[in-house]
Amino acid sequence: QLQLVQSGAEVKKPGASMKVSCKASGYTLTDFYVHWVRQAPGQGLEWMGWMNPDNGDTYYHQKFRGRVTMTSDTSISAAYIELSSLRSDDTAVYYCARGGTLSGIRRSNDYWGQGTLITVSS
């Protein structure tokens, strides 16, 4: 069945970088956009951006531009998000989620990874 499986929780120091992976199965990664959403403890959902795994195009929310990079490795059906210059307020669960098809059919984010907790602490 369709699944998005993310890498495990990590603790990072302020100023460091993090990288979370999201491995897709049950569908072809390059047929759909991949989105990233985060959720700080006790807070709501915050949309970070999307990437096109087929050609590498990206769109980053203005809040994260300059610090975020979304990439993919199609040979292993994986997507990645990197966030640099981490601060304590970057502590959150980071989710990958499937977006619309590259041909333009959109149904919001219809499948989600299980989430990865990134804790930023000295």
Place this chain on the structure above:
Amino acid sequence: ENVLTQSPGTLSLSPGERAILSCRPSQSISSSFLAWHQQKPGQAPRLLIYAASRRATGIPDRFSGSGSGTDFTLTISRLEPEDFAVYYCQKYDSAPWTFGQGTKVEMK
């Protein structure tokens, strides 16, 4: 940026009652690109409704969505125990795909 305002913040209801949740974007959303997600504690969100009124795969018909433009509603006709959760609306007409702040449906 199009800000989505959800109300109420918290809804206290009993099983079997009807829940009505509101989502009001600050700017009109074209082609009804509005979705609703459910999130339970410790779990990832789950898509319930897309295109304002279409149920996602496997979603029971007690969940229904309606609305257009700047006024959208999620209705749960008869609350089941597993429906007590937080619900988020989301716009996906154009980037950024923002979320509302959420409505918590709690057991009375």
